[in-house]
Amino acid sequence: MGRKSIAQLERERDVEGIIEFLSDDDDKVVFQAIEALTRIGDNRGIEAIMALVAGASTRDIVRAKAWLALDVGLAREAKKRTDWT
Numbered sequence: 001m002g003r004k005s006i007a008q009l010e011r012e013r014d015v016e017g018i019i020e021f022l023s024d025d026d027d028k029v030v031f032q033a034i035e036a037l038t039r040i041g042d043n044r045g046i047e048a049i050m051a052l053v054a055g056a057s058t059r060d061i062v063r064a065k066a067w068l069a070l071d072v073g074l075a076r077e078a079k080k081r082t083d084w085t
Helices: 006-011 015-023 027-040 043-054 060-080
Strands: none
Touching: 006 015, 006 027, 015 027, 015 043, 027 043, 027 060, 043 060
């Protein structure tokens, strides 16, 4: 049995399964995983994305994508909160 796709894992909200894709050698795969984790919004996924940003061995392009995803995710959460001014 093959590995499930990121899209399938996202539908199942399998955060741990998606996190495994963050170490893939293909940047496009890593980007898809970052985007899926951002959409799910689970703290485990956010922490994994933060680890990419902080990781010394993280490729610059992946670090930039991770930063952007965190920024967009935080902005989206802020808009959801009605008590923030």
